[in-house]
Amino acid sequence: MTYPDLPLPDDPSLARNITHFARALRRAGLPIGPGRVLDAVRAVRAAGFTKRADFFYTLQACFVNRPDQRAVFAQTFRLYWRDPQYLEHMMSLLIPQVQGLNEDRPPEPAEKRAAQGILDAPPPITPQDAEETEIDIDASHTMSTQTQIKTLDFEQMSADEMARARRILSTLRLPVKPLPSRRTRGGAGALPDWRQTLRAANRQGGEVTKFMTRAKRTQPPNLVVLCDISGSMSAYSRAVLHFIHTVSNQRGAGWGHIHAFTFGTHLTNITRHLRTRDVDAALAAAGAQAQDWEGGTRIGACLDRFNRDWSRRVLGQGAVVLLITDGLDRDDAGLLSGAMQRLSRTARQVIWLNPLMRWADFAPKARGIQAMLPYVDSFRAGHNIASLEGLAAAMADPTDAGDKARMMAMMREQSDVMGGKGA
Known part of the structure; x- marks a missing residue:
């Protein structure tokens, strides 16, 4: 596609900075090409750039085409268009030897990706900057090693760290032992x-x-994955689905059939997409089918539909259910409790991975968590690679309940406290 000569804004440095800003977004993981940069310059010229809000939303409309890209865009915009305190914090994230990682506060989602996109290359040099002292920041040796990446939170990873994490996830295995059948064979x-x-x-x-x-x-058991793709679970869902895609395409792991469902406000069967050998194509097709990605959460309604429409088809042969959700549901707790009770009766084992377990002071105070917890066999963290590596041990040992016993004890303490207040 060819573009006619484009009249630039009155200040040529603005067009140059928009170009560099687009490069920073690209390094942070957004798919931006030259055509979008030209469109952005043209849009800014048409909309004007006197107000910061107008400038922000004009560029966002040009560079963002998926909901999960908004956080990266907002953090990069805030950093690039000069918030000095924010730039100082970003430097501390990328150079922990100088100030220490998370010294002031923990990084918000997409901050490290935005910081990496900005600090990976020097800003464009203007005539006014030519005489100033140039400060080079080299963050190439501050990346986490493979061992450190395994303990990093998926939501706090930079673009480079997430790429390394995907490579590690593609090598993980989830073997399972075959189950004894009631059928016999001669010999x-x-x-x-x-x-x-x-x-x-x-x-x-x-x-x-x-x-x-x-x-x-x-007989080999089936694996059924129910993955929450609501707004609070987006980063974790993508990583877990990458791992499930790896398991689906492994031979000799011992699984019969692997079924995968996503849920937010609706239940979506993405099993057929996991059979695609290319993981990027598989997840892109799954994301296109699941229209409620990064939307609201209706866990009870979605699990009820799964029990009604799919449980008899996929939960045979001693199936193991892997439930990935934070349990934050605003629907009727009675519906959620009933759906979980039926799910636990039809599945051989229900393992719940909850990213909220990354917090040391996590407590099961949410109504959704309290409704679901009694009906799972194992309750575990699910926020990094190390937690996914522990899945094989949990499936091999039926007595491994993870943190369920401790969470149930905390629920009983809360109930006793509330009962005492009521008296």
């Missing part, structure tokens, strides 16, 4: 096979010369 085993024994005896004139046995068959 060496501990069960007597009277029918084959009598048939063999009939061929020998009624004399039993060999005692036939049968052995128990085994």
